[in-house]
Amino acid sequence: MIATTPEPPYYVVMFSSIRSDDEQGYAEAAQHMLDLAREQPGYLGVESARSDGLGITLSYWQSEEAIVAWKRHAEHSVAREQGRARWYEAFTTRVAKVERSYSFSR
């Protein structure tokens, strides 16, 4: 569930969101976007959690070019439009360059 990512540098898209009350079509679209992202060039992994109304999804990418290509993907563009129109009350998307990482496992 914690993504296995390569040595930095690589990139992350952080999507922090608060959902609206409109459930229609959301779960299917969210799952389809995860499935589709996994097939994109440069995809490295994803982590997602939601509690008390706040959702956080982190997707990891090899390069900024990979992020831009995924942003321009036709189905992803349509889903984002629906997200703004119906599924989200508010969200912030941040793009960042991962510079270092440290993992612990028991």
Next chain:
Amino acid sequence: MIATTPEPPYYVVMFSSIRSDDEQGYAEAAQHMLDLAREQPGYLGVESARSDGLGITLSYWQSEEAIVAWKRHAEHSVAREQGRARWYEAFTTRVAKVERSYSFSR
């Protein structure tokens, strides 16, 4: 609940974790660390969510120096040690530079 952050660039510490079964002292320590982080120079905000066992906490900072200073804080160091010894099954910490962001609000 979505952190209000300034225009990039700024920094983020992404903490992705899977908890152990040991609950003793965890909730109090986690809350104390959030309270303490808020008082540190360069602190910009925090977002946190947990579901299906995966927790994600994003803390935002003005500079890498602010992150290093917080990492070296005595109480934070003790809490991290306890985290490795008792509270976490596994975690990954990533430090990244936020390069751009976009917000939507209904």
